Amino acid sequence: MDVLYFAWVxxxxxxxxxxxxxxxxxxxDLIEDLRAREPRYQAAFADLSALRVAVDQELAxxxxxxxxxxxxAFFPPMTGG
Structure with missing residues (x-):
C-alpha cells in the first residue's frame, strides 16, 4: 500500500x-504502525484533530x-478562500 503525505505532514x-x-x-492501525517507526512520524501524527485522511482518493x-x-493519503484540513 502507498502512503502519501501532503503539506506540513x-x-x-x-x-x-x-x-x-x-x-x-x-x-x-496504520497510524500506530507509522508512529512506531521513528520520532518524525510521531510528530506528524501527534494531533489527529489536525489531520484528514483519504483512502483510495475518498475522504475517510x-x-x-x-x-x-x-x-x-494524509493531509491537513483544507480551507477555502
Whole structure:
C-alpha cells in the first residue's frame, strides 16, 4: 500500500510517500504502525484533530477499513478562500 503525505505532514515526515508492506486493518492501525517507526512520524501524527485522511482518493475517517486499500493519503484540513 502507498502512503502519501501532503503539506506540513510531508515536511514533518521528511518524504512525500512511503510504501507499507504490512496489512493494517484500519487507518488508525496504520497510524500506530507509522508512529512506531521513528520520532518524525510521531510528530506528524501527534494531533489527529489536525489531520484528514483519504483512502483510495475518498475522504475517510480513522476507523476506515484498509482491507482492499491501495493508497492512503494524509493531509491537513483544507480551507477555502
Amino acid at each position: 510531508r515536511e514533518r515526515v521528511g518524504r512525500a510517500k512511503d510504501r507499507v508492506d504490512t496489512n493494517p486493518a484500519t487507518v488508525m 475517517d480513522f476507523n476506515a477499513s484498509l482491507k482492499t486499500a491501495r493508497e492512503v
